[in-house]
Amino acid sequence: MDPYSIFSDIVAGRAPASRVFEDDDVVAFMDIRPFTPGHVLVIPKQPARNLAELDPEIGAKLFQVGQRLAAALRDSxxxxxxxxxxxxxxxxxxxxxxxxxxHVIPRTSGDGFGLRGRPTSPHRADLDYLASSIRGTLERS
Structure with a gap:
């Protein structure tokens, strides 16, 4: 894995970041291209290119810190x-x-941010089929 990214530079202190939280495992900082004011990124200090490479305990920590940030975004x-x-x-x-x-993205009414997909309405048989396939894969892993 190529450990280089701008985020690795932020962790190492070689690139500027407006930090809001840091501990031994993760760092959280303001996104320089925010969707809304207050948009924060939470990253693991140990680089992982994707979720398959991410230690599950660190993944849980990302969401724990995200949860704390969500409360802070409401009260700040x-x-x-x-x-x-x-x-x-x-x-x-x-x-x-x-x-x-x-991404921890604060929301206010009318902020203009949102998912722009088109939800579908599949038949229950199709949902059951995919659920069975996913469940089978989980059981083998």
């Missing part, structure tokens, strides 16, 4: 009414920086 000057978490895993999912990162 950001005054968020809600919060979205977003994590892109792979090119098809929109991942641009190949160092796992959790």
């Amino acid at each position: 000057e950001v005054a968020a009414d809600g919060v979205n978490f977003f994590l892109a895993d792979g090119i098809a999912a929109g991942q641009e920086v190949f160092h796992v990162h959790l």
